[in-house]
Amino acid sequence: MLEHLGRTIQEERLPAPDYGALAEKFRSIVGSEGVSAGGADRLATCRDYWPMGTLWFLEGKAPALPDLVVWPRSSSEVAAVLKLAAENNIPVTPYGEGSGALGGAVPLQGGIALDMKRMNRVLKLDRDNLMVTVEPGLNGSRYEEYLNRHGYTGGHFPQSLRCSTVGGWVACRAAGTFSTRYGKIEDMVVSLEAVLPDGKVIRGRKLPRTSTGPRVDHLFIGSEGTLGVITAITLRIWPYPEKRIYCSYTFETIERALEAIRRLVQAGARPAVVRLYDPAETAHHFPDCEAAAGRVILVLLFEGDAGIIAAEEQLAAKLAREEGGLAAGPEPVEHWLETRFNVGLASKLFRQGAVVDTIEVSTNWTNAAPLYHAMQKAILAVEGTALASGHYSHVYPEGAALYLTLVGFPAGDKREYYRRLWGAAMESCLSLGGAISHHHGVGLHRGLWMAQEHGKALEALRMIKEALDPQGIMNPGKLGLGEVKKWPE
Ligand SMILES: Cc1cc2nc3c(=O)[nH]c(=O)nc-3n(C[C@H](O)[C@H](O)[C@H](O)COP(=O)(O)OP(=O)(O)OC[C@H]3O[C@@H](n4cnc5c(N)ncnc54)[C@H](O)[C@@H]3O)c2cc1C
Structure with a gap:
């Protein structure tokens, strides 16, 4: 799937493709400032946050490049661009801000990167x-x-x-x-x-x-x-919420804490934020919380109507106590709120030669703790892995999402390590009945496991794709839907 990726980045040597009359037609739809074949624009829209793309960039390679970047201003302009692209068999990959984590925005077959940022009203x-x-x-x-x-x-x-x-x-x-x-x-x-x-x-x-x-x-x-x-x-x-309540509890084990959360949501409480960190992440994120030393921490944030959230907090306190939880106050929640958008560490680690990624899956309550232990074990067994830590968030009456952070310093080829790492994680998730993604989606990379995830349903999805997009121009190669036609020579 990936062999044809990896052109070396030499921005000044990226020839601006000359599509002549065709490029002119796109310009006539979105205006001359709405089309670019410039190297900088093509590089800016050729990847997202998928770690493979980052690894390539650090080696001076682009995973794939669009031939043109087009910025529409309205749905009628999008309609005209797609119509023209379909008439000429040109692949089109929509582009938001490129924060996707699985290579979804990579324009695998070239063609048009349709950057949506001018449609921002x-x-x-x-x-x-x-x-x-x-x-x-x-x-x-x-x-x-x-x-x-x-x-x-x-x-x-x-x-x-x-x-x-x-x-x-x-x-x-x-x-x-x-x-x-x-x-x-x-x-x-x-x-x-x-x-x-x-x-x-x-x-x-x-x-x-x-x-x-x-x-x-x-x-x-x-x-x-x-x-x-x-x-x-x-x-x-x-x-805008009338009131917020912050509270946190520490527990001896993940199992006891999960039980408190399960009982809380199954009783009908809906805290806005529910986050349970494993021992490694508790120590890493909350080093100043003495009550959390050697334990796992649960962070809860309630917001909304003052009366409703007061009742929810009381219930949380009672259930936490019953599961051996110790109150750790509002400070860990305040700390989480202050630091929740910090993601700089991953970039630093990449520059130090690490491979860093996150994997989010979902599972029922009956499997919530076993899945964490099994996936962590499988990931740590891949040679070169230094860390596989996790937390639970996004909880439901029927289960929860499990989010794992992985750091490896492989001795050999990083791509090969990455392949083994993900293989181990996905296989152990599937073998315990978990869903292979909770919220990052599929993109390019998770397509490898879509057949195992969906069975016959993937065939139905392919039929829908074919019916709506018979030429396969829309974001080819993603969602595990298969390869499609290329930008014409
Ligand atoms: C540090 C970090 C933290 C993250 N945290 C979360 C999180 O908490 N929760 C979460 O859900 N995700 C998270 N993500 C993943 C990512 O941010 C989301 O998937 C986000 O929804 C992608 O938005 P984007 O605008 O950047 O889309 P892009 O990455 O530009 O595109 C993503 C996909 O959507 C398609 N697309 C974009 N716009 C359109 C459109 N208008 N029409 C059709 N298709 C379109 C693209 O073709 C591509 O396939 C995180 C990512 C990073 C890097």
Whole structure:
């Protein structure tokens, strides 16, 4: 799958391709400033946060390059661009802010990188119905800041809030750190507007619910650019919370803490933030918390109506006590809030020669602790691995997400190590019945395990893809859907 990747980066030697009349036609749609064949623009849109892409860049290689970068300003421009691309068999890869973790935005077959950042407006704030409609290229922080200024919150806070777009969230089926109260992106999307590969525009109805067959617009949630382009999103919003309560507890074991969380959510409480760290991450993230020494820490944040959250906090305290938890105060939550967007350590480690990655999976309560132990063991067994730590977050009445952080200093080839690392992690996850991804999506890399994850359902997904995109121009090679045609010579 990956052999043909890896052109050496020499920006000044990247010839600007001359597509003559075709490039002119794209310019006539989006304006001359909306098309670029410049080396810097092509390099800026050729990768995301997938660690393989980072490894290549550090070696002076680009994983793949788009031939043209196109910046549309409206859904009608997106429609015209896709129509022209389809007529000429040109691959199109939508690009948000490139924070995806699995290579989803890599323009595997060249063609067009469709950068959505000029479509970044708030189209409508509907106060009566608590909805907002935005364009997909709106930056996550800007989205939340806009809502806060008007007295609302969007309730979606991925760690990548500052470097991702609302369209990217929907395309990747994302989940934010406050998800236990507000839900994941699929719970927030009321309706979508999307452009199909032939240029047709579809629009879902902005109503609380419909029972009129499958929602075609919702098919785009998690489609990662393979079915078309999301051009407008209507989301649920909430009044800015009246009050917040912070509390934390330490436990002797992960098992006891998981039991407290399970009982809490199954009783109907919905803390906004629920995060349980294993011993290594407790020591790493909360070195100043004496109560956490040699134990695991659970961080809880409740927000919303003062009366409701007071009752939730009381229940949490009671259940934590019953499972041997010791109260550790609000400070660990304050510390988490202050540091939650810090991701600099990974870049430092990469420069020191490490391979760093994160893997997020989901599991039922019955398997929550065994999956952690099994995946950690499998990952540590891969030679060169220095760390496999984890935490649980995004909890549900039926289970939780498990998020593992991996650091390795392999002696030999880093790509080969990376392949073995992921192989071990995915195989152990699948063998214990876990889902191979909770919120980062599939992109290029996780496509390798999509058949094991989905079975026959992957064939059905391929049939939907083929029906909507018979030429296979949309984000070829992603979601494990298979290879498609190339940009014509
Ligand atoms: C440090 C860090 C922390 C992260 N934390 C979280 C987290 O807490 N929760 C979480 O869910 N994820 C997280 N992620 C993953 C990533 O941020 C999300 O997947 C995000 O949703 C991607 O948004 P983006 O705008 O950067 O999209 P990109 O990376 O640019 O694109 C992602 C995919 O979506 C497609 N796409 C983008 N825009 C559109 C569109 N308008 N129409 C159709 N397809 C489109 C692209 O083709 C690509 O396949 C994190 C990533 C990093 C690097």
